[in-house]
Amino acid sequence: MRHRLKDVAERAGVSVKTVSNVVNGYLHVRPDTRARVEEAIAELNYRPNLSARNLRKGRTGIIALAVPELDIPYFAELARHVVTAAAEHGWTVLIDQTGGGPEQERKVAGGIGDHLIDGLILSPLALTADDLAGLAGIPMVLLGERIDHGPADHVAIDNVAAAHAVTTHLLGLDRRRVAAIGAQRTPEGASARLRLAGYAAALAEAGIEYDERLVAPAPAWHRADGAAAIRHLLTSGVRPDAVFCFNDTLALGALRALHEAGLRVPEDVAVAGFDDIEDGRFSVPTLTTIAPDKERIAHLAVDLLANRLTGNPDAPPQELTAPHHLIPRESTTP
Amino acid sequence: MRHRLKDVAERAGVSVKTVSNVVNGYLHVRPDTRARVEEAIAELNYRPNLSARNLRKGRTGIIALAVPELDIPYFAELARHVVTAAAEHGWTVLIDQTGGGPEQERKVAGGIGDHLIDGLILSPLALTADDLAGLAGIPMVLLGERIDHGPADHVAIDNVAAAHAVTTHLLGLDRRRVAAIGAQRTPEGASARLRLAGYAAALAEAGIEYDERLVAPAPAWHRADGAAAIRHLLTSGVRPDAVFCFNDTLALGALRALHEAGLRVPEDVAVAGFDDIEDGRFSVPTLTTIAPDKERIAHLAVDLLANRLTGNPDAPPQELTAPHHLIPRESTTP
DNA sequence: AACGTTGCTTACAACGTTGTAGAAACCTGG
DNA sequence: CCAGGTTTCTACAACGTTGTAAGCAACGTT
Numbered sequence: 040m041r042h043r044l045k046d047v048a049e050r051a052g053v054s055v056k057t058v059s060n061v062v063n064g065y066l067h068v069r070p071d072t073r074a075r076v077e078e079a080i081a082e083l084n085y086r087p088n089l090s091a092r093n094l095r096k097g098r099t100g101i102i103a104l105a106v107p108e109l110d111i112p113y114f115a116e117l118a119r120h121v122v123t124a125a126a127e128h129g130w131t132v133l134i135d136q137t138g139g140g141p142e143q144e145r146k147v148a149g150g151i152g153d154h155l156i157d158g159l160i161l162s163p164l165a166l167t168a169d170d171l172a173g174l175a176g177i178p179m180v181l182l183g184e185r186i187d188h189g190p191a192d193h194v195a196i197d198n199v200a201a202a203h204a205v206t207t208h209l210l211g212l213d214r215r216r217v218a219a220i221g222a223q224r225t226p227e228g229a230s231a232r233l234r235l236a237g238y239a240a241a242l243a244e245a246g247i248e249y250d251e252r253l254v255a256p257a258p259a260w261h262r263a264d265g266a267a268a269i270r271h272l273l274t275s276g277v278r279p280d281a282v283f284c285f286n287d288t289l290a291l292g293a294l295r296a297l298h299e300a301g302l303r304v305p306e307d308v309a310v311a312g313f314d315d316i317e318d319g320r321f322s323v324p325t326l327t328t329i330a331p332d333k334e335r336i337a338h339l340a341v342d343l344l345a346n347r348l349t350g351n352p353d354a355p356p357q358e359l360t361a362p363h364h365l366i367p368r369e370s371t372t373p
Numbered sequence: 374m375r376h377r378l379k380d381v382a383e384r385a386g387v388s389v390k391t392v393s394n395v396v397n398g399y400l401h402v403r404p405d406t407r408a409r410v411e412e413a414i415a416e417l418n419y420r421p422n423l424s425a426r427n428l429r430k431g432r433t434g435i436i437a438l439a440v441p442e443l444d445i446p447y448f449a450e451l452a453r454h455v456v457t458a459a460a461e462h463g464w465t466v467l468i469d470q471t472g473g474g475p476e477q478e479r480k481v482a483g484g485i486g487d488h489l490i491d492g493l494i495l496s497p498l499a500l501t502a503d504d505l506a507g508l509a510g511i512p513m514v515l516l517g518e519r520i521d522h523g524p525a526d527h528v529a530i531d532n533v534a535a536a537h538a539v540t541t542h543l544l545g546l547d548r549r550r551v552a553a554i555g556a557q558r559t560p561e562g563a564s565a566r567l568r569l570a571g572y573a574a575a576l577a578e579a580g581i582e583y584d585e586r587l588v589a590p591a592p593a594w595h596r597a598d599g600a601a602a603i604r605h606l607l608t609s610g611v612r613p614d615a616v617f618c619f620n621d622t623l624a625l626g627a628l629r630a631l632h633e634a635g636l637r638v639p640e641d642v643a644v645a646g647f648d649d650i651e652d653g654r655f656s657v658p659t660l661t662t663i664a665p666d667k668e669r670i671a672h673l674a675v676d677l678l679a680n681r682l683t684g685n686p687d688a689p690p691q692e693l694t695a696p697h698h699l700i701p702r703e704s705t706t707p
Numbered sequence: 708a709a710c711g712t713t714g715c716t717t718a719c720a721a722c723g724t725t726g727t728a729g730a731a732a733c734c735t736g737g
Numbered sequence: 738c739c740a741g742g743t744t745t746c747t748a749c750a751a752c753g754t755t756g757t758a759a760g761c762a763a764c765g766t767t
């Protein structure tokens with residue numbers, strides 16, 4: 040049922056290599072030979088065996104995208120863009136879920152069943168630059184804030200500037216008790232640290248004192264964590280009049296918890312998020328957020344990988360910044 | 374930098390095959406030989422070349438999951454469960470996005486760069502049973518409602534019963550003008566047809582006349598379509614007092630549009646969805662929905678594939694039904 | 708002491724493909 | 738009609754792995 044070059048060759052009455060040449064679009068094949076071979080290919084429904092081709096060529100045509108969780112909307116949306124961008128290079132994308140654990144991330148960075156993938160786009164949560172340096176590793180592009188100026192190419196947005204912009208937006212609405220949700224003290228919380236820094240800088244610029252009690256930690260950045268953080272803030276004595284959530288799912292959880300507490304958004308409390316996931320465009324109220332250019336991020340990452348693979352594999356690691364912009368919606372401006 | 378069995382063999386002073394035996398856990402290897410080999414493996418950081426192994430064994434250890442869109446939450450959540458279930462069999466999952474187009478789906482069903490994957494779990498939108506029959510194809514499991522009793526194993530939930538249950542729930546709240554959102558007349562709309570049938574059956578059982586004007590079509594099942602359908606219904610003259618949306622994203626869009634129209638949910642209009650995506654647990658109001666057992670679906674699909682691969686590949690196609698249940702939340706019961 | 712049995716190890720071939728090198732056929736211009 | 742080049746095709750080896758069959762010890766049994 041499954042045919043090989045040899046079968047096609049016999050049927051077309053040529054050598055195996057000639058069939059291979061036809062399949063690979065080699066130029067010097069006589070038109071009638073080519074036609075005969077193509078006919079045989081069609082008749083047998085021949086498809087090349089990628090394992091064999093890869094073994095021979097040392098390339099698989101597959102790149103992997105490894106993200107902590109697929110059902111976090113931001114990563115799902117990003118994945119879609121990466122698949123599209125990779126298709127332009129003729130690559131298939133193997134999408135992998137690390138769960139954010141160091142063990143799984145290390146395994147992925149080591150190459151998944153080695154030799155299977157040509158390159159990796161990794162969004163690390165647990166892994167450090169040192170971990171990576173220790174891995175012989177395949178060509179790799181890092182996403183997100185966890186590892187900066189590490190041993191591999193890196194694409195991110197300017198988190199400090201973005202957080203600064205959101206906070207300034209909230210302050211511009213005459214809010215004075217702007218809370219922040221999503222702080223993390225763990226080493227994994229690199230994004231949290233940068234966003235907190237932008238938040239603090241904006242407060243300082245506006246001459247408002249940084250109030251520890253308005254900064255709510257969140258172990259993960261899921262909806263439930265956002266809701267829990269709001270409940271915590273509301274019982275802590277200092278009622279905020281605005282909340283900057285470090286991502287959109289936190290913000291959606293916050294909206295929910297504020298609703299449960301009988302507070303109106305944005306009249307009583309303005310809410311802003313980060314990521315611009317689709318949910319935020321349809322929530323009640325719609326969600327003010329920072330929109331990172333996901334398509335751009337995906338393209339930059341894929342192109343960096345392409346450079347490593349086809350160009351100079353030993354060029355020094357590059358640090359690229361993708362654009363972002365603030366999208367004000369109902370949750371801050373009715 | 375990258376080593377082969379041969380390198381390990383030389384270092385350990387044994388034959389290539391002995392190293393292979395150690396790697397594959399072959400029993401009859403003397404403990405000291407094994408130790409020496411393992412030491413060499415560790416020193417060289419040897420990792421087997423999967424392309425070569427696959428070429429030799431005819432198996433790749435990769436299965437593919439092909440879904441229409443990754444950033445539809447239902448598919449993202451399903452993907453997570455499939456990855457988990459496949460890991461129990463030692464398989465890596467290559468996740469693929471078809472976009473729901475016939476061309477891409479056919480390509481995937483043909484085996485993605487052939488010989489690369491051992492099996493496929495496909496959630497078809499465009500492909501028909503006849504299309505599939507024509508494809509020589511790899512072992513395959515179908516998900517969803519598009520193809521029923523086709524040439525491959527199939528896992529789905531009882532859509533008619535589920536739709537019947539939701540509709541009955543709405544009728545039980547003394548609603549009499551229950552609308553349905555998501556109808557599709559295209560051949561791709563198999564889910565829509567079944568859910569509409571369940572809806573109609575429940576109405577008939579309650580002695581309520583089926584009103585064409587309360588059935589709103591939706592070209593796709595995204596949030597925007599749900600919102601548009603509500604706007605359409607509200608201008609059509611027959612104001613519904615309940616809405617059964619054929620999936621949760623439609624329902625979230627509907628919630629949004631009802632809010633914009635100044636209608637209260639559930640007081641003025643009760644809303645129910647289908648899929649139990651995470652968003653629905655945090656929306657305002659939270660969303661009544663049908664929860665298909667996604668974990669079970671994933672497990673059944675992976676196990677069916679395992680049977681094809683390791684058991685009888687020519688067994689007649691199986692039709693399995695996964696359980697579902699109704700989860701009443703605020704959008705119907707305040 | 709010769710025997711079969713068992714445990715451990717190895718040489719070889721094969722999986723299906725493509726790069727290399729070269730042979731055969733075909734041109735071109737003198 | 739031949740030298741020199743170009744086009745077209747082919748045989749062979751190699752990519753790294755594992756299955757097969759067979760070799761070699763060491764053992765206990767007769």
